Every structure is written in C-alpha cells, then in structure tokens.
Amino acid sequence: MAEPTTREQIVAAADRLFYERGFEKTSFADIAGEVKISRGNFYHHFKSKDEILSAVIEVRASKTEAMLEKWEKQRDTPGGQLRCFAEMLIRNRNDIQAFGCPVGALCAELSKLDHPAQADAGMIFTLFRQWLRQRFVELGAVEDADSLAMHLLARSQGIASLANAFRDEKFIRHEVRLIEAWLDEVRSRGATKAGTGE
Amino acid sequence: MAEPTTREQIVAAADRLFYERGFEKTSFADIAGEVKISRGNFYHHFKSKDEILSAVIEVRASKTEAMLEKWEKQRDTPGGQLRCFAEMLIRNRNDIQAFGCPVGALCAELSKLDHPAQADAGMIFTLFRQWLRQRFVELGAVEDADSLAMHLLARSQGIASLANAFRDEKFIRHEVRLIEAWLDEVRSRGATKAGTGE
DNA sequence: GTCTATACTGAGATAGAC
C-alpha cells in the first residue's frame, strides 16, 4: 500500500470536495481535475455520482470508527474520552469555520435532495451517538445516556453552525469549555437523572 | 394591500422553495411554475437569481424583526420573551424536521458557494443574536449577555440539525425543556457570571 | 485485459432576444 490506487484517490478527492463545496456543487470534472485523470476515465471506477457518494460515506464511516477507537485507547476514563469528542471542535476549528461540520452538512444536503443515501449518511451520526451513549453509561448516567449523547451531539452541531456563520474561533473555544464544565457536572452527579431536566 | 403583487408572489414562492429545496436546487422554472407566470415576465421583476435571493433575504429579515417585536409585546419579562424563542423550535417542529432551520441552512449553503450574499444572510443570525443579548442584559447577565445569546443560538441550531437528521420530535421537546431549565438557572443567578463556565 | 483518454449525446439550467 505504498501509493494510493486511482480509486482511492478519486474517493479522497471527492470526500474533500463534497465537504468544501457540497455534494451537488461538485461535478465529475472537479473531481477529475483534482485527481488529474480524464473525466471519462473514472466511469471505469464509478458508474454514477451516487456510487462515488456511497464510497465517500463508507470511507467516512470507517474513519469515524477508527477515530472513536483511538479516543478509547488515548484516554482511560469515559470522562476523558468524552473530552476527546469535545476537543475535536478545537482541533478542526479552521475547517469548521470555513465549511461547517462534514457530517451535519452532508446530512442536511441529502435531506433537502431527498437523496436515497441520506440514511447512510445519518449512520455516521448514529456511530457518534452510540459511542457517546456508551461513555455516558460508563459515567454512571445509565438511564439518561442516550439523551445526554444526543444533547452533546446537538451542542457540537450548533457550535459548528454558528462558528461557520460568524467565523469565530473564540466562540468555539468558549463553548468547548462550557461542554467540559457540563461533562464534569454530569460526572459528579453520577447515576442520578440530574442534568437532563427531568 | 388586498392582494399581493406579482413581485411579492415571486419572493414568497422563492422563499419557500429556497427553504424546502435549497437555493441552488431551485430554478427559475420552479419559481415561475409556482407563481404561474411566464419566465419572460420574470425578467421584468428580477434580472438574475441573485436578485431574487437578495429580495428573499430582505423579506426574511423583515419578518424576523416583526417576530421579535411581537415576542416583546406578547410577554412582559425577558425570561418569558426568551421562552418565545425556545418555543419557536416546537412551533416549527414539522418544518424543522423536514428541512432544518431556514437561517442556518441558507447561511451554510451560501458559505459553501462562497456567495456574495452570505454576509446578508448572516445578518439574520445577528438580528437574533442582538435581540437575545438584550434579553439577557435585562435578565441581569450584563457582561455575559453576548456569550449567552450565542450559546442559546447555538443550542437551537444544534437541535434543528439533529431533529432534521433523526426526524425526532421528542428530541426537540426534550431539548426545549432543557433550554427552559437553563434559562431559569441563568435568571436565578442574575448578574453573576455563573452559567457560562467562566 | 486493465486502465485511461477523447468525443459525443441529451437533459436542464440561466440568460436574453423578439
């Protein structure tokens, strides 16, 4: 696996372009131009644009799973692992300010297009949701775990949305601090239902 | 002002279609079809798609200002007025699940297109931001008011994003309850800096 | 035979002439 195959290059280029410009706005010519192959050529690799989209979603899902596993290895407490998630917003702050969240943006676009792949794109959200839920279970919030996971996911989406609209890095850092304080609060409350308002 | 002018009809149709399908995905023919006028007649009112976009953004800004004023009249406490904002998510739950937040979606799309009107679209966020900030000032959180406004705006964006991805009405209702509990907390803390993590 | 490149078709869009 010294150098990537043409197929891998196409998927990588499409992945980035779909993020930067959006799925609809990215043409075959754009991708071909990036990979430096002729436009007709990659009909050998992909029969349609939807096939490229499927491949991109698959790759994103794999990368997401790998990232979640890495976080589990990097920190040995559920609280620390949840912080990895929150800090992702800071690590990716430049891309987020320029292009928003890749998962949220793709889901929103496919939803408006009523595209058949919207369920597949939504699965990436579900990967995060289930992983977060498991961390909250380990943190002791067994009954609320799913609500807490959705809450944290929503907070991160909101931050990405406004950071993109206002191009405000300070806002990202401030909100991540708020999330970390909230996580401390959830942890300290342990298995009680507090923190979810119920 | 018994019946709307052709121009107003065009803008109203474009407004809805931009929300439901997105700006790029909406063609002149789509709008003309809705208004039932010929495409030629169209050019009498708008020379380009960007002109329609400007008109739509202007109308949305006006409607937003009117809505904010209405909330100020409906409730006589800043806490009650802030609840109007949060409850907007429940009032518009069906549209939000189907199409997301109109403000956030347009800003995100124009950002990806690097469209000249993205600053104008962002102004609608700013309208909300400034209005929310003023409510928090009146609530006693003078120094934090802008951070609190951004925080609330972000929460609402995140809720819209996930409600759209998961088509989950219960989630919306639960998160709005969390916001209301958070607002009570902010109010009870009054002018202190608590609640923002600083 | 796998990969790549060129040329072409048809659909649908903006834009504008008449």
Place this chain on the structure above:
DNA sequence: GTCTATCTCAGTATAGAC
C-alpha cells in the same frame, strides 16, 4: 409570452496505452 442561444453537467461509446 414564446422561442432560442449557450453553458454545464451526467452519462456513454469507443478506441488507444501499458
């Protein structure tokens, strides 16, 4: 208000290069 020019794009057919 019809009709047309032009452009971009997805998709195809087919032939050449390694």
